[in-house]
Amino acid sequence: MTGELATLPDIEPSLLEITRTQDPKTPPPPSSLVFGHTFTDHMLAVPWHILEGWGAPKIQPYGPLSLPPSATVFHYAHCLFEGLKAYRDTSGKVTLFRPDMNMKRMNTTAERIAMPTFNGEAMVELLKQLVRLDKHWIPDQPGYSLYIRPTMIGTQSALGVAPPKEALLFVICSPVGPYYPQGFKPIALYGTTEYTRASPGGIGAYKLGANYAAGIAAQRAAAAKGYVQNLWLHGPEHYITEVGTMNAFVVFKHSDGTTELVTPPLDGIILPGVTRDSVLALARAHAAGTAPVPGLTDRLVVSERPVTMGEVKEAARTGTLVEFFGAGTAAVISPVDRIGYLGEDLRIPTGPDGMGPVSRPLWKYLTGIQTGSIAHPWSVVV
Template sequence: MGNMKINITKCLEKKEKPSTEGIAFGRNFTDHMFIADYTEGTGWHDHRIVPYQPITLDPSAVIFHYGQTVFEGLKAYKAEDGSVRLFRPEENFRRMNESCDRLCMPEIDEEEALEALKTLIELERDWVPDAEGTSLYIRPYMIATEPHLGVSPSLEYKFMIVLSPVGLYYKEGIAPVKILVENEYVRAVAGGTGAAKTAGNYAASLKAQRVAEGMGYSQVLWLDGVEKKYIEEVGSMNVFFKIDGEVVTPALNGSILGGITRKSILEMLRSWDIPVAERRISMQELVDAQRDGRLEEAFGTGTAAVISPIGEFNWKGETFSVNGGDAGELSQKLYDELTGIQTGRKEDPFGWVTVIEEKEAIRQ
């Protein structure tokens, strides 16, 4: 995406903005979107912001048949002073390039992608909600567009960014959720695409999620795909456990997605001198800790929900309560601290936040 010049075509008729009260996650989209095209031999070209609209693809486009696609998820927040803030966006574009590498897709220029995102958000500044618990969800993604039926990397791609004003991902908010430990289906295996943020991983998770919801559970706890003994992720989030005063999270092993929130939580805990371990943790170890009274807290972490405490889990038909089914003290503290930094209510000692400068010329 070198030598980027962004052409902007503004929409003639703006959409009505949804009420922020009870706004559904990922159902409403802003007036504009960013697009760039890639052609083998030429590289990235035609960087543009256009009115939000359907895209036209050939029926034989590689994305439809061989699933070459990667995506990211991050948020923009409106602070009390009216400034719009991004949380560690450079980490998302770095991870996107790691996903691209795994899927044989072209890398993006991370600095220029961030510049494109800032320009798009500045144009859509009025779409960033400011009510408690709301944000502007950002979805950068890339798809393979070459018309070709043949199992080989596409020679053409589109990189796009769309924006969506959202409320809380889980209607429970910070209230603890119940999870079902999945013993039959697996999300990913080491050597596969689990460490990349690609659509197939999420498609593979849907069946187990549907079964869990049918049994009254909010999420699935995924075990490793080989022995089905070791904990990997919870739903589409990384997972943490506080055992005997130490916070434990599964080590990144090639089948676990390295979350930006996960990384931030680890850095925050270490800055507080709380013992932290990234290692393998078996389901049996977790159950033993719960039975011995050593399992103090459990929570998932991710961009959408930030922190989602786990109040109960079901393994092989037996249910186990965590912290009496209540949100733990550390889970709450982490949630308050992280959302405080994101929204500007608290100081940012880590330098994680990028404030988007106001540029009236873009919106005029």
Template sequence: MNASFLASRTLKNFHLRLPRTTQLSKLSTSSQIRKMSSSSAAGSSPKPLDASNIIFKKAEQLKPLPDWKTLKFGKEFTDHMMIMKWNKQTGWGTPEIVPMQDLSFHPATSVFHYGFECFEGMKAYKDEKGVARLFRPNKNAERMLSTGTRISLPAFDPNELSEAIRKFVATESRWVPNERGFSLYLRPTFIGTDAALGVHDCENAMLYVIASPVGPYYSSGFKAIRLCCSEGAVRAWPGGTGQYKLGGNYAPSVLPAAEAARKGFAQILWLYGEEDYVTEVGTMNCFTVWINKNGEKELITAPLDGMILPGVTRDSILEIARERLVPQGWKVTEGKYSMKEVAEASKEGRLLEVFGAGTAALVSPVKAINYKGTEINVPLPEGQEAGPITTQVSNWILDIQYGKVPNHPWSIPATN
């Protein structure tokens, strides 16, 4: 049996044996994942994913670059896309960078019927010297492997995917805007492509990458938002797939989000359980800044217990906060906390800031939360749309993304 297939099945079965509160992506370290995926090359004919030799088919005519100031998210695409195909018998084919084009599939293709689909969201930035840079691409590649193997898609070495994406960005570097706040959004997508009905492990798959230049999430600086807490609907549950970046986790949230928007709220703050534990805000991880009951200054976010997505931005904020805020007397916590505790902190004057965090916005400050019909106001400095911690962590990470911090390991140059 194909070793790559066995690797994916092993990872999946390992996850299913875990206690409900165990987070797969936290246990599957980079070295463990690479060891599993690289085993596909040992003693078998199917080929592993290999980014060392990419076929480049240049578009006959390159498109004119758009006016960066008029960009709308996900509407404009670059000249090329990257395609990587997999077959159970032959393994991974040679990655190809080809002109941007439509994809054609049989109507019975498994991605259309059974949800064999996952994706990533990441960005490339341009530094002051005009060099395109990726931000922690290995993290996105590792998460895609974790998600893909959960739905029986084939394993791969995340280092090879990260390198393939780096080379793709180097090819499309003219599409990376050269202004701070602007970036090239990358959408790796992994799908099952069996042209037959029936729920079973995929024998054919495709991993492709498209790219779209985007402007700043807030065109004129931060704009604090209002949230409403979920009532009835839940985004994830113990033992489910809430920690994976599956397309099937996003479509069910659209209707509740639209209902919230009609009521004047920007996003839903997803709660869970009788205690109303805070999980995520919209499609972002959620951070709360408060003085906890012990009188400590604390930055807290929900734990990786299978209920939330292990966000790359989330992980970056936690790491940089532990490095720079802890020496200033702050406590940085990954732990369960409830909306009841947030409401109590607000009443007692201990609530300081709330913000969402994700690839699209980086951070999104919150000014109010509607909880069971009561509006909880989140303090903001007079005349400003974001608190000091929200602003500080945003600037710290932006400086890394745009290459202003020399030789930072999170910022990977995308050059030929």
């Protein structure tokens, strides 16, 4: 916060009030879980007022919110959110994966739509408190985790396009299973030229509810054509931006024997994903020889550069396209085996297990960090 708002109270974990549920639920069998449909017993809520700053945080029973019909969230889309996971390792230790990155991005997003910012470290401490209370909801089976959804909404009861004077930051948790319970299944993408996800100077680089609502019709149109998700393209050159709600990665083989891992640069229309950053960091450390990733090629080049569908199409034609995949919190890595583009299907190579030679070792190493089998500072103990 800046100016007068900086002198108002920030989020203070020592003021946390906890009200335990009097009607605890029994977690369902892990095999019955559907992503985002089951929620734990408790939630975290922190109110904000422009004249009072952040109020006392409360952990309370999960339940409905009471909002006036005139709340700004309903009229002007003052809604932003994050997504991260808590993991339980084989010894029972519970960890969060890079929560500081999520809080940093949440503050950046809040600034973009004139919502209040907060102390990220304080918020991570509150997340830990919430997870400690509901950690028994994390299924004690490989591949399962607790999905954590911090959300901020404008709650001021007033019409008029302006920064809301009241807001609510709340957090809910949902136990989730592996994204591919039957093993990796590559997806088919539709290279959409009919819809645009984002434009320079817009809100594409921010995790706002408005970004996702605008993509649903396009996703439904892609499904009607027989594809699982959209591949968002930008401009007359058809630059690749994102894969549905994930960051996009392409792998090329070059004549000098090197393998290039490419992802579009953060140019203002692409969300700076935590998984994206993690994949790049691991790949660059491997390429530099400072932290080798087992099974990954030694001749790896890592690039953040623009890439067009024309380049991908030509690589598919000449046999220099190695693989194409998406990266995000829910799936971690999502391999692609087909892209519909301008009336034809481009076939993307995949291995016998559905993954490629670059995504497979990166996914294995990254999930090893997340689940605790590989020690790493990204893993934060709850």
